[in-house]
């Protein structure tokens with residue numbers, strides 16, 4: 001079945017074609033416009049989606065080498081995300097579905113991030129644990145089966161990606177902060193500074209990154225160029241503090257559930273040091289990492305999950321609405 005996926009929840013405009021579980025095209029337009037502001041400006045994101053949706057969808061259809069009339073289903077992210085941004089994608093998808101007389105399905109962005117793990121790891125076995133680390137969310141899920149998930153815990157405040165983005169801003173680095181901090185940290189010593197690791201020893205699957213960010217802010221307030229620490233040392237130590245918390249809690253989730261298979265998802269899952277640390281600390285577990293191109297926002301994960309759900313008979317009625325907030329459920 002040929003399914004078009006559309007993703008516009010934040011600052012990536014993306015379109016993809018999936019056919020019988022195979023990704024035929026995966027087009028992503030990252031909106032560089034936001035880097036001047038150090039974060040995503042919602043109104044600018046919506047306007048960019050409006051400008052790019054038609055162009056990128058046409059490109060996805062062309063590079064999949066199909067005709068538009070062959071699209072049988074359309075899958076579109078309806079939340080969580082920025083309201084205006086979600087509305088652009090959902091309105092576009094609904095119009096196209098009506099025009100083509102195609103099926104439509106609304107997709108939860110977080111579920112799609114998790115299921116992106118299956119794109120290159122079709123042999124992954126249920127149940128598995130998934131550390132979902134993106135710009136807006138930091139959660140650990142127990143994936144019992146497709147469309148059967150239990151939220152084990154999440155952050156009390158900032159998401160890990162947000163800690164990277166805000167930390168980068170404090171350090172004078174560009175947006176998005178995750179790849180910038182990772183790059184800068186390469187030349188640094190990650191044990192030069194001891195940043196706080198909130199809740200790391202608690203026996204609950206929970207995170208807190210707001211204190212870490214404040215501690216970096218205070219440190220930088222009194223930082224001088226002539227200091228004994230380099231920006232790379234600070235970036236490496238800050239990154240290590242975030243990663244130590246993530247790894248400690250996925251280890252705890254393994255211990256509490258007895259589930260042996262572990263995966264990661266979301267933009268922060270691109271981080272090489274996080275991947276190495278999981279490999280090192282969970283030596284007795286089966287570990288699955290999604291391909292780098294399926295970690296940050298993309299529409300391949302939307303078209304892939306959409307096709308699976310349509311085949312399960314889970315189509316949406318055309319009147320579905322956007323759902324900007326996360327409400328503890330993802331299927």
Ligand code: KG4
Nearest residue numbers: 134135136161176178179267268271296297
């Ligand atoms: O999943 P995603 O593309 O969007 C959301 O759903 O939020 O994740 C974006 C987040 C940003 O906070 C970005 O800084 C972070 O992923 N990120 C990284 C890396 N690449 C992207 N964080 C750490 N290391 C990276 N290499």
Ligand code: ZN
Nearest residue numbers: 113134296297
């Ligand atoms: Zn995302």
